[in-house]
Amino acid sequence: MSSQHFRTLHQGPGLLLLPNAWDAVSARLIESLGAKAIATTSAGLAWSNGYPDGNALPEDQLVAAIRQIARVLRVPLTVDIEAGYSDDPDVVAGLVARILDIGVVGINIEDGAGPTDLLCKKIAAIRDQCAHSGCDLFINTRTDVYLRGIASGQAAIEEVIKRSSRHRAAGCDGLFVPGLFEADAMAKISTAIAPTPLNVMAVPNLPSLDTLQKSGVRRLSAGSSIAQAALGRTSQLVSGFLAGAMSGLFDASADYGEMNRLFSTNAGR
Numbered sequence: 001m002s003s004q005h006f007r008t009l010h011q012g013p014g015l016l017l018l019p020n021a022w023d024a025v026s027a028r029l030i031e032s033l034g035a036k037a038i039a040t041t042s043a044g045l046a047w048s049n050g051y052p053d054g055n056a057l058p059e060d061q062l063v064a065a066i067r068q069i070a071r072v073l074r075v076p077l078t079v080d081i082e083a084g085y086s087d088d089p090d091v092v093a094g095l096v097a098r099i100l101d102i103g104v105v106g107i108n109i110e111d112g113a114g115p116t117d118l119l120c121k122k123i124a125a126i127r128d129q130c131a132h133s134g135c136d137l138f139i140n141t142r143t144d145v146y147l148r149g150i151a152s153g154q155a156a157i158e159e160v161i162k163r164s165s166r167h168r169a170a171g172c173d174g175l176f177v178p179g180l181f182e183a184d185a186m187a188k189i190s191t192a193i194a195p196t197p198l199n200v201m202a203v204p205n206l207p208s209l210d211t212l213q214k215s216g217v218r219r220l221s222a223g224s225s226i227a228q229a230a231l232g233r234t235s236q237l238v239s240g241f242l243a244g245a246m247s248g249l250f251d252a253s254a255d256y257g258e259m260n261r262l263f264s265t266n267a268g269r
Helices: 003-009 024-032 042-048 059-071 089-100 116-133 153-170 183-193 209-214 225-242 256-262
Strands: 016-018 038-040 077-080 106-110 138-142 174-176 198-201 217-221
Touching: 003 138, 024 038, 024 059, 024 225, 024 256, 038 042, 038 059, 042 059, 042 225, 059 077, 059 089, 089 106, 089 116, 106 116, 116 138, 116 153, 153 174, 153 183, 174 217, 183 198, 183 209, 183 217, 209 217
Parallel strands: 016 217, 038 077, 077 106, 106 138, 138 174, 174 198, 198 217
Antiparallel strands: none
16 A cells, blocks of 8 residues: 555545554454554553563564565555664664565654654664655654643643654654644644644543544544454453353454454465
8 A cells, every 4th residue: 555545644634543453353343443553552562472561672573573564565654663773773673674675654752851862863764765765655753742741731742743843843744742632732732733743642531533633633543442442351361260260252243254264365565
């Protein structure tokens, strides 16, 4: 699927609803349910490979996991590379080159607790790498102003806008603000960064999809919530099984045949 198609999905008319997968089976199942594009969750992907979330996943394992996910998909795939797994912009650009070769059309890259200057250098290095290789890539930059409580109220809005301005100057295509849930703040930020699309993350107190759209949000990510829900349910089922309760194992289980059929036509993917 082309990167241009992925870009177009950010232009509406509706929100781009982006479920986050963590392995090949979750990605293929999400695709089969009608998702127009799929993102990875850094947390779910790290956990499924035996590492904590937070830039701990080795690069080779990330690339191998992305290759397995991309192999079973036809819809656009965007990958959360956390902070790029390095403080060296050239190393980060090299990682992006590897996943571009797999067919990924977008990335998320975050500032986390790091300085804005460093993220901007990484964005610029990635953009240079894309220009050199002739590949288009949608760079979605994540700022953790809200998620980490770096600021609040009007100060948080101003800080997000300030960081976004620098990210865009470095070459980003979208802004991701996890932890943002107030419609008024969304409207102020989306207006200030237009036409750059605003991406927010699903949280329990998030406004309705209609309100999000009216507030200028173009993209809604599930984040790690689907992976956490699946693991939470697994914990409940295993605890019940170990206590001798087995009925829960079959109440909402996926059909064996249907799951097999998801992978019966993988030739040529």
